[in-house]
Amino acid sequence: MVQGFGIKSLRKLLPFSLVDHRPVRAGPAPHKASTKLLTGLLAGLIGLTPLLHATSAEAQRGRIKLVRDAETEELIRDYARPIFKAAGLKPQNIRIHLVNDPALNAFVVDGKRMFINTGTLITAKTPNEVIGIIAHETGHIAGGHLIRLRQAIEGAQTIAAIGMILGAGAAAAGAASGNASAAQAGTAIAAGSQGIAQRTFLNYARTEETAADRAAIRYLQRTGQSAKGMLTTFERFADQALFSGNFVDPYIRSHPLPRERIGQIERLAKKSKFFNRKDSVQLQARHDLVRAKLAAFTFNGKRTMRMFKGNSLADRYAQAIVTYRLGSHKRALKMVDGLLKAAPNHPYFWELKGQILLETGNGDRAIAPLNTAISMKPNEGILRVMLGQAILSSKSNRNYRQAVDHLRRGLQNDPDLGLGYRLLAQAYDQLGNRAFAEIATANGYFAAGDIRSAKAMAARAQKKLPRGSPEWLQADDILSYKPPRL
Template identity: 70%
Template sequence: MFKSFGTKSLRKVPPIGAQKEATVAGKALPRLACTLLTLLLALQPVLLSVSSASAQGTSIKLIRDAETEELIRDYTRPIFKAAGLKPGNIRIHLVKDNSFNAFVVDSKRMFINTGTIIEADTPNEIIGVLAHETGHIVGGHMIRLREAMKRAQTIAAIGMLAGAGAMAAGAAAGSSDAARAGTAIMTSAPGIAQRTFLSYARTEETAADRAAVRYLEQTGQSAKGMLRTFERFADQSLFSSQYVDPYIQSHPLPRERIAQIERLAKKSKYFDRKDSAQLQQRHDMVRAKLAAFTQDPKRVMRSYKGNDMPSLYAQAIVTFRLGNRNKAIKQMDQLLKLQPDNPYFLELKGQIYLETGMADNAIAPLNRAVSLRPDEGILRVMLGQAILSSKSNKNYSAAVTHLQRGLQDDPDLAVGYRFLAQAYEYLGQRAQAEMATANGYFASGDIASAKAMAARAQKKLKRGSPEWLQADDILSYKIPKI
């Protein structure tokens, strides 16, 4: 089920407020000094905007797709093992964005853009990107990055205060030269702080590159994909070094990274090792799927106009998106003749029926998909939705069973709780419905609504029951401080 499940907005840098004229020893400081002193208060969020410039002030739209997520898990499993990480402790999120990017925000969450997967020709290119981000997690770079920001803030504060002092002393002594010197100190302080911070970020990027090559070596994989990725960046005019100051880049310039990775990668006996044909096929299928769901249909049809399996997959999805259900079903049946036990072909056939008002027809293919991937929460939630939407199959208890099992395997799937609440309502179990709604709010990050609904549900639930304890956990939850 390829779905978008909401948007998360990043905090924007607050605007600098109205300026007031400051005085030292009864004398007014120039407006420039007042502006810089006010900038001191805003320095930390400004530095944050440097570290996430591409996403600043924008929204991140997360999507869910079982097939893509399974492939990414298979990519990362050996890398995480080599890095000493437990795969179950790290969640990889898909971001609906056509640009080539991946990032981590802490030790438990990694994000990868759909555009990264679409643009990568081989699994090895994606694996190299994921290995690099794993290097950031293992190195604790996000934690230390916050400390670097604080240090940069201190450097700027000291510089600005020293400059203000020099300006004040010069003004008091009637020395214009001293006042100008103070101004120079103050105006240079933010730049010094920024360069200190970015220098640290460049160091961590280099460390992550080295760690990635090491993980690839330990797992018997080539670093050629990483090399190809950086070569792609170097070909883009955005990274042209002719007009770029390398000291204000948060990442090392591509030519430097390419040289480093090439030296390390070519030392490996696995440098020329290619991905297996099976893995390449899965990668090509996911690329086609993501492109068909996220890009302009005309563009997709130009790219996937052949009779190979990825092209047939993309064509079926585009046909579905354009509203031709019958043709899309025929195209999926053609694919199912080639791979009758492909759970994701069955899933897509069920999705086409479900989203075009034929839920009864969706149940059989979704049942089959679940039997092939019984631990895939998304598939079970989709089957539960189909049962709830069915006109003839009113087995709400079965819907509850599938939804509960699906949410047990995938507790972050907030939309599943909405369907579970609906199933409980049909069964006349109001308290359980309210508790499912509370869990849905909690999973989507709406803690206030989750607490309000949990309080309502707990009044109707038996004290000490599993549902009562769930409500109590939500009511006692406190948002952790970052």
């Protein structure tokens, strides 16, 4: 496991291979906004409002939880890669983030970031359903539907961008519902994010949703995949538009699904010769494992056990995780050993074993299974950081230079891992290298979106570093960073 930013309340909620980014918080008191401005706020923001409805309390407090999991992220990348290529986009230029939210939702905020709720993956019974959603959101990116928003926040860090989106979306939702306090709260959040809510609004257009639908079907056709999963997902929620309040799935709030739209999707989908093509057995098996893992770590134990009560590999995966979460780590380890006996080449079973040992004070024993996982997935930054953490917590095998090597390699592959920088700073400090410890700390603050603290620490580090060295340049980049404004 890669832990969060020392937030104890989140460790119980998110105890798997995650990094929970520091919550985005509301800024200063809101500027006064006219009724005209608020009613002009986008109720859809191309898939953003549903997230705010799904976690309205979090939205009004100005926070959203991003989570990290190597296994899930690898699967999503594999889903998205052919779709991005079919759309003429470079997969390496688009980052997909996981949002810890049980609602079905996916959204884009600019040309390089897509967000998918954990609930989307848990709800989808087949890979094709998720791939259809990714294809639709890719249609918004490739279609230039986000051009004004992109201009405003493409240069912003992910955390800062989320603050902007939360503010705009919360104000929009409040204005649309006549809730003045919610609208005011949204404006407050946005005010802390360069006032983006006052300047960056897209006029919601059904034509853009239709265009994204058509584009998605083209991408699926080009990649030899069925649009049936996309149709299944949309049909599942279309009838809910007849209801109101909390019973409406949040995806509908920004993706209205009138029956004529469903009909258009169905007609186009059925024209494809790939309509009845199913996902491969191997891909379905990976999807089932990720569903089980996410449910086991984000739902309560009883609910998860009802969902995964069989004897399949995915069922046993969920059962082992729930057993661990309920405090029976010795029994959980035996269950993980059973998984490894059945599938010894699955790296994430080795990761889970290492995580359980690491989190129960057995850093020495965690090193071997994590090394095995890394031998299978050498470029997964999260695994490298976890191994570095195990080495630092080891009692008999503590090797600070070895920890530095794994942490640096992990952060090179995944520079958003805030915990990795804190561990790296700790290792450098033990080696007596204060300058490197300080620049690592500065990078950690920057990854977490705490730009003020990052600049202060970078200034301290730069005074100790040789001018022009890679670390000095890192400090200079942080000191030179300016949040984007319109």
